[in-house]
Amino acid sequence: MSLFQSMSVCADIIAAHDALEDAIAAVDWAAAETALGLDGYTVLSSLLTPEQCDEVSGYFFQDARFRSRIVMERYAFGRGEYKYFSYPLPDVVGRLRQSLYPYLAPIANRWHSAMRIDQRFPSTHAEFREICHRAGQQRPTPLLLRYQANDYCCLHQDLYGEHVFPFQAIFLLNAPGRDFTGGELLLTESNPKKPGRADVVPLRQGDAVILAVNHRPVRSARGFYRANLRHGVSRLYWGQRHTLGIIFHDAK
Incomplete structure (x- = not known):
């Protein structure tokens, strides 16, 4: 590739990432807050382009970008694997964290x-990250996950220390039906005042879901109480599914 071609590619990547920030700014955040309050999650459609999805999923094989790799079956987390990014984060990952x-x-x-x-x-986010780091939570938590046939993720919460930001974002990087089947995002809610419920969240390639990390406020006659939420992934039948997780608090 010539120097001119390399410069052109870099310019295209920067333009795409700038457009990403514009797309986040264009979200109807009032409607998103309403959905979060009612359901504990909201879907932001087509935040990433197919090209950005391919770029991020391709990071999985670039070991230098990551601080650790987790094989889920070893820890009874399910089946599949994920990797935590190291600092400095890739540009698109860092921009998503800072812009959301x-x-x-x-x-x-x-x-x-x-x-x-x-x-x-x-x-x-820079101010919040500094709060985390002063408390000893200095390890970055954005992560890239890969599921293949028969892989799944147990219901869980992503809590890493004293300082927990109550939302996280999950981006689907592959196309359901084309790249994989099964592998639906699952959300469950345990409510102390009524039967629990579960949702299957339909996502397309490039969509993001913002979800509650651990609980959401539920209005009652005496104010608000807390409903507990967990999320996971159902079994993949075939293909390959990559997701990018943006967690805003760092880990100890």
Whole structure:
């Protein structure tokens, strides 16, 4: 590839990543907050282009980008594997983390107020990351997951220390039906005042789901109480499924 071609490719990548920030800014965040409050999740359609999905899923084989690899079956987490990115994060991953956070932080603060949780979140992710790091949570948590035939993920919560941001984002990087079958995102809610429920979240390639990390506020006659949420992935029947997880708090 010539120098001119390399410069052209870099310019295209930068333009695509700038467009990503514009797409996040264009989200109807009021509607997203309503959906989060009702269901504990909201889907943001087509945030990543197919080219960006291919770029990110291709990182899986670039070991230098990651700090650790987890084979899920060894820890009874399910079947499949995932890798935690190391700092510095790839540009698109870092931009997603930094660009989503300012829209979610005010919602997080309103949730904490409703649930009588003292912690409040600053306006930028850089400030929040510094809070995590001062508390010893210094390991980056964005991760890339790969599922193949018969792989699945047990229901869980992504909690890594004292400072927990109440939302995370999951991006589907492959096309259901074309690249894999099965492998649906599962969300369950345990409600202390009514029977629990489960949702299957339909996602297309490039979609993101914003979901509650551990609980959501539920209104009652006496204010709000907490409903507990977990998420997982159903068994993949064939093909390959990659997802990018954006967790905003770092780990100890």
